[in-house]
Amino acid sequence: MTCDGCAKDVSGALYKLDGITKVEANHKDQLVRIEGTGAAVSILETYHQRKEERDQVPDHEKSREVRGLARMVEVSKTVTLVDLTLRGVAPGTYRATIREYGDLKDGASSTGPVWKGDLTAPSPELKGAVRGELGTVEIGPDGRGSIFLDRPFQVWEVIGHAFAVSAQAETTTTGGGGGGAQGLQNDENTVVGVIARSAGMWDNDKTVCSCTGKTLWEERKDEVKKGMI
Structure with a gap:
């Protein structure tokens, strides 16, 4: 932002989004403060993914484009908020999960079963629970969907683990002992990434x-x- 006109343009664009209640744009400080109840990623979408920019992406690199964003905010030792938005996937019901491993060398298929978190569970009642099962998100005809939920883990417990969103029912593998761990298979509508720590507000x-x-x-x-x- 270089002038008050820029700040007004930014504010006007943000006020068009659902759930935005207050915007304070200051071009001198280069800061925009936003209050609201909508998904955080919708703010980024006022700038990102313009059609003319998408057209510049070569076809052979389309499989690497970002199709979602998950933000995690730890509000206590037993509660972390998860804000998830997806775009560019087929309509349907998708499961969001944290995986046992952060290994993406073979895509989703090498991320292992859903993370249980028994080793770091803060209380006996959480041991045995599958804490990596986050919930479901409905993707509409436009290929977009979002959820906002809370789950019983701390952010440090899941850093380095894979975060996957998929519409598929997980397959069960078998080994020498009979039943094996469940896992995902790669397909065009399964989105996966590795959870990484980010700076807090105003820290970067x-x-x-x-x-x-x-x-x-x-x-x-x-x-x-x-x-x-």
Whole structure:
């Protein structure tokens, strides 16, 4: 933002989103404060995924494009909020899960069963529960859907684990002992990534990338061309 006009344009675009109740845009401080009840990712979508930028992504890199965003905020030692939004997948009911492993070398199929979290469970009653089962999200005809929920784990417990969203019923593998762990198979509508720690609010207040000297918006355009955003 370079002037008050920019700040007004940003505020106007954000007020069009569902659930936004208050926007304060300050071009001098380069800050936008937002209050509301909508999914956090909808704010990013006012800037991201413009059609002309999507057209720049080569076909062979389309499989790497981002099709969802999950944000986790730990509010206590027993409760973490999960804000999940998906886009660009087929309509239907999808299951969101945290997986036992963070191994993506073979895609979703190498992430293992759903994470149980017995080793780090803070209380006896949580041992034996499958804490990695997050819930379901309904994807509409436009290929978009979102959920906001809370689950009994701390963020540090799941960092490095895979986060998967899939419409498939998990298959059961068999081994020498009979029944085996359940797992996902790769398909075009299964979305998977690895959970990583992010900075807290205002903890990463930079506008220029120290690696290249480019602004974050310039860096973003480079990543869009690579199919990474």
